[in-house]
Amino acid sequence: MMSHSVDESDPAYDYVNYVNASSMSALVDEFDDLATGRAQRPRRRVHSTIRNRIDDHAVLEHLDHMVKNSGPLFQHFLASVPGILEEMSRVGAALNRLARSRAPREKRALTFYEGDAFDGTNGRALVEAAQGAVVSLTSSPNKANEPWFYRFADPRLSQYFPESLFLLSSEELKSDHYFGSFSEGFDFFYETAAFQFYGTDRKAQVGHVAELLRADGIAFFLEKFDHEDSTEYEVREDVKDRLHKSLYFSSEEIEWKREAMLARMSEGQVTLAEMSEALHTHFGHVHLLWNGGNFCEVVASDSKERLSEFLEVLGPPLIPDEFCRESVMRPLGQSRYT
Numbered sequence: 001m002m003s004h005s006v007d008e009s010d011p012a013y014d015y016v017n018y019v020n021a022s023s024m025s026a027l028v029d030e031f032d033d034l035a036t037g038r039a040q041r042p043r044r045r046v047h048s049t050i051r052n053r054i055d056d057h058a059v060l061e062h063l064d065h066m067v068k069n070s071g072p073l074f075q076h077f078l079a080s081v082p083g084i085l086e087e088m089s090r091v092g093a094a095l096n097r098l099a100r101s102r103a104p105r106e107k108r109a110l111t112f113y114e115g116d117a118f119d120g121t122n123g124r125a126l127v128e129a130a131q132g133a134v135v136s137l138t139s140s141p142n143k144a145n146e147p148w149f150y151r152f153a154d155p156r157l158s159q160y161f162p163e164s165l166f167l168l169s170s171e172e173l174k175s176d177h178y179f180g181s182f183s184e185g186f187d188f189f190y191e192t193a194a195f196q197f198y199g200t201d202r203k204a205q206v207g208h209v210a211e212l213l214r215a216d217g218i219a220f221f222l223e224k225f226d227h228e229d230s231t232e233y234e235v236r237e238d239v240k241d242r243l244h245k246s247l248y249f250s251s252e253e254i255e256w257k258r259e260a261m262l263a264r265m266s267e268g269q270v271t272l273a274e275m276s277e278a279l280h281t282h283f284g285h286v287h288l289l290w291n292g293g294n295f296c297e298v299v300a301s302d303s304k305e306r307l308s309e310f311l312e313v314l315g316p317p318l319i320p321d322e323f324c325r326e327s328v329m330r331p332l333g334q335s336r337y338t
Contacts, residue, residue, distance in 0.1 A: 019164045023264045024141055024197040035144035037072035040257060042079040042248035048086055049320055056315050058093035062125050070121040071148025079248035082240050083292035086318040088122050094314040095188060096129045103133035110187040112136040115165035116194035119148035120158060127157045135181045139165045165194060170211045185214040191221045196268035202278035210282040216303035218310055224295050226269040236293040236325060243322055272296055276333040286333055290317060291326035
């Protein structure tokens with residue numbers, strides 16, 4: 001299927017049709033199988049292979065919470081993406097420190113929105129660690145994730161939107177009482193490898209997210225990226241499958257996913273350079289934080305001060321050496337403010 005383009009300047013634009021025409025909707029049965037555990041359930045819990053390198057207790061707490069309090073689809077995600085367990089924990093520990101510092105000064109809990117984020121494991125881990133300094137919202141269009149969210153969530157601090165991230169607008173945040181804690185927008189947004197299931201139009205997709213952020217908000221984008229060199233792309237895939245996924249899935253399961261889902265997923269991938277260009281359209285400051293094979297995590301903000309504040313409390317990268325093929329912890333592209 002060809003990628004569908006987003007043109008939010010068109011008054012007739014309909015996000016419902018955009019979502020319905022996407023790979024996210026086309027793969028609904030496959031996602032249901034993963035989220036219920038009927039297919040591709042890891043044969044054992046994911047564990048950190050570099051735990052002995054982690055000396056930050058807050059990172060270890062976040063890591064252990066995610067492994068323990070997650071449903072089948074998030075467990076599948078951890079087993080599929082090398083190093084992401086450690087990276088989400090590193091970022092979560094930093095956001096916890098940031099929130100505990102800012103919340104008393106601002107006399108409110110900071111707000112965290114994870115878009116299309118399975119059962120909300122990452123956000124719930126942050127909320128628990130922050131002890132009232134953070135409230136979270138999780139969206140997911142996959143219905144089988146919802147019971148797992150409510151199984152583990154504290155409803156006073158974590159809420160759930162059972163639809164695509166593209167069906168939540170800034171107007172709805174302001175007008176719907178259910179979203180009262182988030183009516184002024186989000187301090188933090190985290191994309192959990194979702195955009196690629198909707199198409200390649202990153203400029204518009206990022207624009208939708210930017211509309212949901214507070215003026216000094218920080219956005220994280222975790223994605224699987226295409227590569228200008230197709231050989232390098234396949235090398236990274238091979239390393240991921242041999243050294244990470246094989247710990248949790250059989251060769252038959254790895255091949256099933258490659259045939260059933262990965263070809264469709266790849267249609268929506270962009271290169272890191274294309275993502276950087278899209279982000280700089282909406283944000284003044286963009287950094288590459290992490291790389292694990294073909295996956296990268298990028299952070300962006302229009303506030304240099306807020307982004308610097310985050311980077312100052314962010315610990316060092318925690319990446320198994322065999323998966324890191326990019327130079328991380330560096331600015332991407334050119335800030336329009338320099």
